[in-house]
Amino acid sequence: MSNVLTVVVLGVGVVFIGLISIVILCKIMSAFCKGSDKNDAVQNNVTVPPVQNAPIQNRQEILAGVCAVIAEELGTDIEALKVISFKKI
Secondary structure, eight states: OHHHHHHHHHHHHHHHHHHHHHHHHHHHHHHHHHHHHHHHHHHHTOOOOOOOOOOOTTHHHHHHHHHHHHHHHHTSOGGGOOOOOOOOO
8 A cells, every 4th residue: 555655646746846847947938038029129120010901802702702601501592691791801
């Protein structure tokens, strides 16, 4: 009985030591990555361009494909669908 208890305690101990080690390594890597990201953004002068609303290419073809998929999923005929609005997101 003593051997079984020793194996259980050692197994649980090794698992918890491993999990604690993983948490510590994640915190160290997180701190390292946060410091590195700040320096890169400042050095590169990162700016995000504004989003431009370009017209949708092949609008009718895309709309037909989307309607066909929706009709198939709903199990209805494609003529039963009425498209009110179709915008690029």
